[in-house]
Amino acid sequence: MADEKPTTSSSSSAAKEQTKKTEPASEIASRAAESIELLAREAEELRVKLDAERNKLNDIPIEQAADRLSPLPHTGIKSRRLLKGHAGKVLCMDWSMDKRHIVSSSQDGKVIVWDGFTTNKEHALTTATTWTMACAYSPSSQLIACGGLDNKCSVVPLSFDDDIQQKKRFRAVATHTSYMSCCMFLRSDNLLLTGSGDSTCAIWDVESGQLIQNFHGHTGDVFAIDVPRCDTGNIFISAGADKHTLVWDIRTGLCVQSFDGHEADINTVRFHPNGDAFATGSDDASCRLFDLRADRQVCIYEKDSILFPVNGVDFSASGRILFAGYGDYRVGVWDSLKATRHTTLYGHENRISCLKSSPDGTAICTASWDCTIRIWA
Amino acid sequence: METIKQQTEQLRVEAHVQRKKVSEVSKDLIEYCEKNKGGDALISGPPDNHNPFQEKKSCAML
Helix, strand or coil, rough: CCCCCCCCHHHHHHHHHHHHHHHHHHHHHHHHHHHHHHHHHHHHHHHHHHHHHHHHHCCCCHHHHHHCCCCCCCCCEEEEEEEEEECCEEEEECCCCCCCCEEEEECCCCCEEEECCCCCCCEECCCCCCCCCCCEEEECCCCCEECCCCCEEEEEECCCCCCCCCHCCEEEEEEEECCCEEEEEECCCEEEEEEEEECEEEEEECCCEEEEEEECCCCCCEEECCCCCCCCCCCEEEEEEECEEEEEEECCCCCCEEEECCCCCEEEEEEEECCCEEEECCCCCCCEEEECCEEEEEECCCCCCCCCCCCEEEEEECCCCCEEECCCCEEEEEEECEEEEEEEEEEEEEEEEEEEEECCCCCCCCCCCECEEEEEE | CCHHHHHHHHHHHHHHCCCCHHHHHHHHHHHHHHHHHHHHHHHCCCCCCCCCCCCHHHHHCC
């Protein structure tokens, strides 16, 4: 409350006027500086508190809890199919829900649909771009989504009369302001989730091409996204160059959890079949297991002898095996509970760019810069 | 200013996340893996002893 007296001399009121005029600018500036400082202090305090809270929960390591388990038996997994046909580095692949067909995309802009049983090529499509970094099968297996350096995600219906005017059949659904690095359909053929070098993720309506929700929060390129298999919740995860995995609420577009730990770019993320944990693979040559309920890292899969980036991770059907595709051309088969490497699979002649388990877990598939795709079972 | 506001707001949200102990989630993960081991084709073999990818290619052609 101002102590305004009715009898103020004119000189003092003039002086007041003067200070009133000069104050605002400096006052606003100092107030802003003050509140920035306050916010910064609060942020720092929150960070310390969060770290402390998360560390408090790190009571018994998972390896120790899994000690009593019998070790993973001999799996007999080996390379069963070799899919040859790309003329450039294969950058991405995805399984059809029929557990048989596979789509792959390559550096030269080609997208190929394969019959995984017979290794036959069923469709070969030329996209409008080179470096088709991402491709995905729709749940009904009737659509393919793909894109990359064109900053777009386009869909193409699969029918048996390829050949003529195939370029025209591609329809752009999503447009980012930088390259599109990853895409997947969200529960239906009509929703597409994309991640981009513009550090955002977005959900698009396939039919209309309209943006439904976008997700801002990453401070670097997004390289990978995933949704839980048992899809009751409304979340997805994304990760990338800022070394963080973020958990997003699909409906609100808000980030609800954030996970750190990796020391370099995260190239790949994949949910555990239980839907509560997820694995990541990074340029720091490690894979890690995080859990939503623990709100922290639960396990790390690394060895001194492994120096190369992890470009693809996925689980076996029970979650016990964690497969990791490395830049040193090999597939690591990890016991996800004991955190030990069970075996190594050899076959590719250049870096592995992508790795995915088939929908029923009967096989895994890897794409490589050696221009081939392998199916292992 | 906007950035720091957002960051702090984000941290406030994260501070309210409910958390479980690592030992608890480990137990759940172990139970899940053990429970589903039988249906894991790459650990226990395919349920009907038939994995289409494990046949020899010549068989697939016949």
